[in-house]
Amino acid sequence: ILNVEQSPQSLHVQEGDSTNFTCSFPSSNFYALHWYRWETAKSPEALFVMTLNGDEKKKGRISATLNTKEGYSYLYIKGSQPEDSATYLCASPRPGNQFYFGTGTSLTVIP
Amino acid sequence: EAQVTQNPRYLITVTGKKLTVTCSQNMNHEYMSWYRQDPGLGLRQIYYSMNVEVTDKGDVPEGYKVSRKEKRNFPLILESPSPNQTSLYFCASSSDRGVFQPQHFGDGTRLSIL
Numbered sequence: 001i002l003n004v005e006q007s008p009q010s011l012h013v014q015e016g017d018s019t020n021f022t023c024s025f026p027s028s029n030f031y032a033l034h035w036y037r038w039e040t041a042k043s044p045e046a047l048f049v050m051t052l053n054g055d056e057k058k059k060g061r062i063s064a065t066l067n068t069k070e071g072y073s074y075l076y077i078k079g080s081q082p083e084d085s086a087t088y089l090c091a092s093p094r095p096g097n098q099f100y101f102g103t104g105t106s107l108t109v110i111p
Numbered sequence: 112e113a114q115v116t117q118n119p120r121y122l123i124t125v126t127g128k129k130l131t132v133t134c135s136q137n138m139n140h141e142y143m144s145w146y147r148q149d150p151g152l153g154l155r156q157i158y159y160s161m162n163v164e165v166t167d168k169g170d171v172p173e174g175y176k177v178s179r180k181e182k183r184n185f186p187l188i189l190e191s192p193s194p195n196q197t198s199l200y201f202c203a204s205s206s207d208r209g210v211f212q213p214q215h216f217g218d219g220t221r222l223s224i225l
Contacts, residue, residue, distance in 0.1 A: 031210050031211075032210050032211055034213060034214070036213075036214075042218075043201060043216035043217060043218050043219055044154075044201070044214075044216045045216070046213030046214065046215070049211060049212065049213050051211060089153070089154065091154070093209060093210045096167065097142065097159065097161060097167075097208050097209055097210060098156060098159065098167070098169055098170070099144065099156050099159070099169075099209065099214075100156070100170070101146075101153045101154040101155070101156075102153055103151065103152065103153035104153060
């Protein structure tokens with residue numbers, strides 16, 4: 001079993017606040033790091049796939065960074081909106097193409 | 112429209128009654144995978160397939176079977192379901208062996224086994 005860990009487990013922020021959360025993963029045999037956004041009653045949707053150390057990717061108000069040497073990735077949301085409320089999942093594919101997901105960070109943005 | 116289609120969306124059944132959850136994708140993806148989601152445990156991979164006739168065990172394969180006879184279909188079979196298989200199941204597909212391209216998820220199947 002590979003430990004992909006996410007923190008915090010849940011987060012409540014006020015509308016307009018910026019926030020960030022963490023995904024940590026074993027740095028050995030690293031292939032890629034995936035971020036997904038999962039809204040209640042829907043299916044997970046891909047945000048980013050990151051591969052290179054120092055990678056930074058951005059989609060609108062959401063961005064992510066990657067540090068493969070120390071085994072962590074940060075997801076940032078700037079100016080949170082109620083529609084950002086969701087669970088954010090990270091996942092790491094490993095040799096053999098097996099996927100390991102973290103347990104997610106549940107974000108609630110309070111209007 | 113590019114999509115992953117799972118059926119059924121909801122199923123309540125009884126212990127021991129064989130069931131199949133179908134999964135089909137129309138994106139010509141090589142990689143397909145099944146996950147189960149349980150509270151506090153995150154998505155756990157059951158089985159995955161990198162191409163036709165190639166399947167591999169994930170983290171929690173016990174009690175499940177899969178087959179990949181055609182590229183588009185990847186059914187999940189529970190030969191003798193038990194209550195501990197009550198869960199939310201997702202099928203997903205991806206190009207490029209699922210590593211460097213994102214996975215596309217179906218809408219999920221909620222199974223209750225009494």
